[in-house]
Amino acid sequence: MEFQQEEVLTKPYDPKIMRRLLSYARPYTLYIILSVIMIMVVTVANLLRPYLIMTAIDKYINVYHGSAANYAIQGVIRIGKIYLAIILISFVLNYLQIYIMQLVGQKIIYNMRQQIFAHVQSLSLSFFDKNPVGRLVTRVTNDTDTLNEMYTSVISNIFNDIFILLGIAVMMFSLNIHLALISLALSPFIIITAVFYRKYATQGYREVRVRLARINAYLAEHINGMKIVQVFHRQNKTFEDFIKINQDYYKANMAQLLVFAVFRPAMDFLYSLSLALLIWYGGGMVVRNTLEFGVLYAFVNYLGQFFQPVFDMSEKYDILQAAMASSERIFMLLDTDEKIKDPENPTSLTSVKGEIEFKNVWFAYNGNDWVLKDVSFHVKPGETVAFVGATGAGKTSIISLLPRFYEIQKGQILIDGVDIKDVRPQDLRRHIGVVMQDMARKGLYYQLYQLQFKNKEIEKCLNKASAS
Incomplete structure (x- = not known):
């Protein structure tokens, strides 16, 4: 269609x-x-x-x-x-x-x-x-x-x-x-x-x-x-x-x-x-x-x-x-059932250190039109990583896969050694903050609030980010 x-x-x-x-x-x-x-x-x-x-x-x-x-x-x-x-x-x-x-x-x-x-x-x-x-x-x-x-x-x-x-x-x-x-x-x-x-x-x-x-x-x-x-x-x-x-x-x-x-x-x-x-x-x-x-x-x-x-x-x-x-x-x-479904026996994420690993990940938005082909990388806790590449290389796709906005077709995505498919999406996303390119102050405030920051801490972060 x-x-x-x-x-x-x-x-x-x-x-x-x-x-x-x-x-x-x-x-x-x-x-x-x-x-x-x-x-x-x-x-x-x-x-x-x-x-x-x-x-x-x-x-x-x-x-x-x-x-x-x-x-x-x-x-x-x-x-x-x-x-x-x-x-x-x-x-x-x-x-x-x-x-x-x-x-x-x-x-x-x-x-x-x-x-x-x-x-x-x-x-x-x-x-x-x-x-x-x-x-x-x-x-x-x-x-x-x-x-x-x-x-x-x-x-x-x-x-x-x-x-x-x-x-x-x-x-x-x-x-x-x-x-x-x-x-x-x-x-x-x-x-x-x-x-x-x-x-x-x-x-x-x-x-x-x-x-x-x-x-x-x-x-x-x-x-x-x-x-x-x-x-x-x-x-x-x-x-x-x-x-x-x-x-x-x-x-x-x-x-x-x-x-x-x-x-x-x-x-x-x-x-x-x-x-x-x-x-x-x-x-x-x-x-x-x-x-x-x-x-x-x-x-x-x-x-x-x-x-x-x-x-x-x-x-x-x-x-x-x-x-x-x-x-x-x-x-x-x-009747449309295009949802990210909860696992039958979900694993809880209590305290997340921040270790991220992609293992042989394959992903396509449509059929076999692969955006990511056998992608693997490892990010240690506290490490800062930037994805750089041409338009359509899969940078946004990688970020979207991490909070399970989309399901991968092959491979595994692990956080602290736990496959994200074994975690309920709402529990997973509670530990992830996303700041968009055109994010306004209100959106930043909401993201930090979701991460359970207090009001004073949020104001301090906004001031540091020159978003006050």
Whole structure:
């Protein structure tokens, strides 16, 4: 895989990944159940609103006239009060339901970000050699934000849509079977259109996410290395490469928009056609006095509610696909096991004298591209040694192998006669101090603090090093 190449993920939906995602929500099951109950109550309230208006029209407005008008007015007022109460209850429950799901989503993402960052910190340096910073930043920020949308929007809306569609079907068939069949006559075409949308939208969503991660990775690496870019006058080449990556991202977005631009008008057309059939058939029944006008009004309202989840399907599917792609990459990162592992029976280093020995050490960052070949040397306690050589000769590699930032392929590295593979990395590194070329005062202070120097001793060392 190239350094800037993002992982290409192919599965549009993976039940194992979904189960793993839902496991993060398990500690908040009670909150989710409470939210679902509220959604059910709100759904019933929304289904009652057209029914109440139907009742007002057919039992009072179109029935009582003249001297009975006062009775009709009182009936309409009673229904209006019930309607207002339902609206207020729906508002309160909707607010509580949304707040609870947002709270659950934020808690889940908070825990997930901590898990990802803790895992990234535990990985060996060889992992960071193969993965650009921008990609890792995308995992912790963009991908987790995408999952937050799934937890807060998609999960609750799935229950809401199911309740609405089932409730509308029950209400329609209970009011008038013939009108219900006419209203839902185009349902097979809706299903076929949704299947085609799912087929062509999946690849588009995933391509957009992949190309966005490539842009983030490219920007992070080249902005961090802008000094090198300018020193070697690589601005034009770098800009040309960025144009190509940016164009790929633009094309992926346009392909995604094309799919959406076809789906939504298709749904609008099917809704308008269903409404026309309903008015044609139901209006004829009203004219012939075989159907009350209030029932026709209720069917028109229920038909609008029936298509609302269908209209929103594209947005929800977008979120779901983005969440699946993001979760695959997050779990791929969490499942990465490029760690320097502790030995089964570790040897403790209590008091280190400082004797260092490399015995026939072979080391390569990639495959058999050896950086060190059969290297052996011995450093006595208290001895000062400098490694001098051309760029790429292995000076930094030797220093990186000593605290086990990388594992060697062959040979041994000994400290006071103890193989460093027999020592836990944290115990080994407690006895090693590293001062980088561009180390600031704060970094020096931290290194000395790790070596258990006291504050006064640290200040004295910093003053001697002219780092005060």
